[in-house]
Amino acid sequence: MVPATRLGLRDVVDEAVAGMLARPGRAGLTVLGTLLGVAAFVTVLGLTTTVEGQISNRFTALVATEVLVQDTTDQPDAGTAFPDDAEQRLTALNGVRSAGLFWEVADPGPLAARRPTAQEPGENLKVLAASPGYLRAIHARLSSGRVFDTWHDAEHQRVVVLGSGAAGRLGITWIDEQPAVFIGGTPFVVIGIIDDVDREAGTLLSAVVPAGTAEAAWGAGTGTRALIDTEIGAAQQVGDEAPLALRPEEPNRFTTITPPDPRELREGVTTDLGTLFLTLAAVCLLIGAVGIANTTLVAVLERVGEIGLRRALGARRRHVAAHFLAESGTLGLIGGLIGTSVGVAAVVAVAYLREWTPLLQPATVLPAPLVGALTGLVAGLYPAWRATRIEPADALRR
């Protein structure tokens, strides 16, 4: 009997490469589909990881270390629930870096850099009353001067620290000559200008006066809150302890707003973004696969004569199938390799532009070219099957 015909693996690869090189333009366009799919796949997964990391970083740095304590009493004449030494009590808690009370002064009058007149009554800016710890808790950074301290607070000194936005509105840019601002007609010495803060950004558009001074000038405040800056990981515990520390006999007077558990938040973000982006990536890959399937099918129909020739030369149906599957798989692999590179580059570029740290999981990047190859193989299944159904006698007649 005559030995069976065979097709070695190297021959399969050689023939696939030769088939692609015979039509480089078409091969390039076919690769483009998978390339875009895999690039989208790697990009969205890479960006998901990067954004997760970014959220985690910001969350850890700021949100996770912030606790807000509010008085739950809704009666204005009930008096403040916070004791006089509230700042000291809160600061004494383990895990607290700084804490301070603050409230917005109701109707303090307009602010002006000169004594207000009927023609120039001044600017309507927010006036915050705050204990000294508040400015530390919001991470106030000064462009000039200093912040007030417990002495200013206790002695009801008429001093004010301006946020950069408020200072700009009042035309005060430097304080070497101790300029004064008039709040409701009462002069206050400007001792510092806040350049930036990490929390309570509204402070930048406000004038901040010591809490004791504000009480002396405008009476006890309403809506008093305590802002606590904690160590990383201490927020939950500080939030539990703060009401007891402030008012052991009546802790229910307070509600605390603590950040959600970072692990839960992160998992939530991961799940939501991951599902969305994976769906997008899958759609991209599907489009790429349809592109390959379409092009390979067209190639099969165009190369009917070649298929007939190969069959006449001894190729079995499975050899013809292997030939077209190898072509589509190789196209997918090339698209996968280039797409992975493009995806990685895109993640790094976005991260660079947004000043993030790019994070790419090896489990995402390394199998991506294989995902491309697999896409190509799956896309080539139907065209390859069609190729095997072509009868050599019919094919050679064309």
Place this chain on the structure above:
Amino acid sequence: MTAPPVVEFARVTRSYPGPPPVRALHEADLMVNPGEYVSVTGPSGSGKSTFLNLVGLLDRPDGGVYRLDGIDTAALADADRTALRGRRIGFVFQSFHLLRHRSVLENVKLALIYTSVNRRARTALALETLDRVGLTHRVYARAGHLSGGEAQRVAIARALVNRPSLLLCDEPTGNLDSANAAAVLALIGELNASGLTVLMVTHDQQVAGRAHRSVLIKDGFLR
């Protein structure tokens, strides 16, 4: 011991269901012995293509016996028929069927990739065969850049490279001018003179006249 006939047709029949149903070949008998040069002629629609497909193992008969090199092909599975076709039959087509984007050498080597010839030996075998058809100077030319005569000689080299028992030619000069046609026929004649069995299907009586023996096919009957 006497070698068996290369081609042995006994009452071979082939019909197509249609519609309308067509009996393309009627109980055809033919014997082609080793070293013979036989032409099969006939007008269009006479059954030449059906005959060629059956001899080339590209199609199966409905009835009768077809032996190639003494092997009864009726009982063979597809894979065995493919192997027999790849190893024992060399095809030469009217339209050459070359891969235009590949070199002459690669086109000839294409016939060797399915027949388990090791990769190193392929180039030597292909070059040797190209020398035989007088194309050593065009080895690295692209098939798409060849003249018609050159292209047909490459196709003949591809048909010969596996050392087949039978060279099966389908209108080998149909796409050639008279000068190239004469050169190709001369080459086929030389190959036959060296012992190769040739079966040529053509409608051209002049071409058929080059064969030692001519068989007429008309309305599916072989005479």
